[in-house]
Amino acid sequence: MSKVNYYTAEGLARLKEELKDMESVQRPKISQQIADARDKGDLSENAEYDAAKEAQGLLEAKIAKLKEAISNARVVDESQLDDSKALILSYVTIKNTANGKKMKYQLVAPKEADLKSGKISVDSPIGKGLLGKEVGDIAEVEVPTGKVKFEVVEIARG
Incomplete structure (x- = not known):
């Protein structure tokens, strides 16, 4: 069961803005890095590709955690x-x-x-x-x- 977290209206707005940035700015950047690295050939020895894939995994984990925090958020009255x-x-x-x-x-x-x-x-x-x-x-x-x-x-x- 998820824990309810209480936020100010401003605090919740900051979380939503951070999520929007991750999804609309950072995610496409990493996807482009992966595509660029893939275009360079052999993926088995491509450090750029490995690094970009790892960054993508970390970003997706952060996005999931932030979405969970937002879904369990309550604004304090x-x-x-x-x-x-x-x-x-x-x-x-x-x-x-x-x-x-x-x-x-x-x-x-x-x-x-x-x-x-x-x-x-x-x-x-x-x-x-x-x-x-x-x-x-x-x-x-x-x-x-x-x-x-x-x-x-x-x-x-x-």
Whole structure:
């Protein structure tokens, strides 16, 4: 059974655009590379042909995976979310209880995660630890260096 993935409307649009590019731009390019390599003669010792066929296989696997992700995608309706809890699309300000450092993250779907822009996956250790928490709750998160405790300081919506 496939796992349902939740996305923002923009995130789902990006996935669809990526799929369109793969199918309408990259696939024809690889097909042309295969045809060009085939025209060069003996396929048994043709490295260009082998490389193009391998690239085609990888691209087709990516396309299949992306199609599955899109078919299992659900757009999150922010108006239906509980504002008092840290859920997907929440902006959560947390404080490390050990050093007092504050951080602000938006909880997003795994394919939309981008730490540089403050977006962390709900499947990441911190994301999992924050899901369902309310302001004032302590989230214990298992990280490679051990357990870290974060206090939920603020929860907001976009």
